[in-house]
Amino acid sequence: MNANQIVNMITRQIIRRLVNGGINAGFKAMSNRGKSGQNTANEQAQSNTPQPQAKQAKQAMRAMRRMNKF
Secondary structure, eight states: OOHHHHHHHHHHHHHHHHHHHHHHHHHHHHHHHTOOTTOOHHHHHHHHSOOOHHHHHHHHHHHHHHHHTO
16 A cells, blocks of 8 residues: 555545534434424423434434435
8 A cells, every 4th residue: 555545545534534423413403403392291201211322323324325325
């Protein structure tokens, strides 16, 4: 591997992490945007329970697949 390939690889990794962080922040902002004080008691009880890690991972993978299509 020459120096140019190494620099390109590191640059891609950094850019990918920055873009993914921005995408995640955007998804969080959009999901919190629709959550106003108009929820019913049942919806509030469900929203306060934490989601399992596996479910969050699946949702993140689906979102990334959707974003990669563009």
